[in-house]
Amino acid sequence: MKDKQIEKLIKEEEKRQKSVVNLIASENIVSDDVLKALGSKLTNKYAEGYPGRRYYGGNQVVDKVENLAIARALKLFKLKPTEWHVNVQPLSGSPANFALYTALVPVGGKIMGMKLSSGGHLTHGYPGSMTGKLWKPVQFELDKNTEVIDYDAIKKLAVEEKPNIIVAGFTAYPRVVDFKKFREIADACGALLHVDMSHFAGLVAGLAYPSPFPYADSVMTTTHKSLRGPRHAILFVKKDEREFDKKLDKTIIPGLFGGPHENTIAAAAVAFLEASKPEFKKYAKQVVKNARVLAKELQKLGWHIISGGTDSHLILMDTWMDGKGVPGKIASDKLEKAGIIVNMNTIPGDPRPPMDPSGIRLGTCAETTRGKKESDMVKLAVRMDKILRGK
Ligand SMILES: Cc1ncc(COP(=O)(O)O)c(C=O)c1O
Known part of the structure; x- marks a missing residue:
């Protein structure tokens, strides 16, 4: 590229994307x-x-x-x-x-x-x-x-x-x-x-x-x-x-x-x-399997998962738990510092405001595109738990 400033920023963003675990529920990684x-x-x-x-x-x-x-x-x-x-x-x-x-x-x-x-x-x-x-x-x-x-x-x-x-x-x-x-x-x-x-x-x-x-x-x-x-x-x-x-x-x-x-x-x-390809059907099923495992493992570690689980790619996690945990914004910041990207999110009937809500939203689309499976989700839940509890 002749525009070196933009070229540098594109490279920086590519590097950032590669270096993190992406759990933003609305993002994915497109093909070449x-x-x-x-x-x-x-x-x-x-x-x-x-x-x-x-x-x-x-x-x-x-x-x-x-x-x-x-x-x-x-x-x-x-x-x-x-x-x-x-x-x-x-x-x-x-x-x-x-x-x-x-x-x-x-x-x-x-x-x-x-x-x-x-x-x-x-x-x-x-x-x-x-x-x-x-x-x-x-x-x-x-x-x-x-x-x-x-x-x-x-x-x-x-x-x-x-x-x-x-x-x-x-x-x-x-x-x-x-x-x-x-x-x-x-x-x-x-x-x-x-x-x-x-x-x-x-x-x-x-x-x-x-x-x-x-x-x-x-x-x-x-x-x-x-x-x-x-x-x-x-x-x-x-x-x-x-x-x-x-x-x-x-x-x-x-x-x-x-x-x-x-x-x-x-x-x-x-x-x-x-x-429309058969591989995509496998992908979609794996996305849901991964989300189910991640939700279940986080729940086992004591976190409140809204609705008790998931049927899709998406998990809504109450990190605040009426003061027993951390607010969603702090949770999101702590995870980001450790290289796991999520977004803070309100939870149903949230007593906290939208810019400082009680939870975070997680999704498995991007990491499943990267080939992650159920065993990776088990490890990820343990890692997230440690980060959030400051262990
Ligand atoms: C359910 C739903 N509808 C609409 C939108 C808006 O899409 P966009 O951000 O492309 O405007 C979103 C984006 O997050 C969404 O989740």
């Missing part, structure tokens, strides 16, 4: 092919519009790229093009959720989602997010005793509040979500069901987590977490007389975005192909 597509000359092309309907000339090749990404996304999740429409242009998860609500929920309508402190995402109606300002948020929490979703309580709230849309799929919830029950709740109050599978999409693709598609009206996923692709997002909507496909496409452009990032779309297409 994904990187090649991302860094390709496709980035030079402006392509406002959709394949065959672009505003600029010269889109013969990127049209093929985008069509391939569309076909691979549908195939990966076993969807018929006659039943589902996918838009592969959203730039990331938050703007994708925003686009979906803009397309399907009138401004001032109600978005029902899980509270941030229970594991929901900012874009599920958090009052500080535009999704909680332009629409009226209805927020539900986890059951305080079981620390899992209480479907009866959600149904009661949904029938009372009659939201326009219910969001299922979370950012810090380790358990399987019962999408059938969410469908019944949505039907009981006349709401749409939107599933945000950003975290577990790779596990769905790898058949290690249930698919939301039989029950949802719309599905969003980022492509950079368990799916192991570039930082990007895609949005699926049911194709029927409600014309969600047309509404969504018009919202993406001209409604919200300009030119799509075709280099990133190509990199996502590479990731979809990789995720």
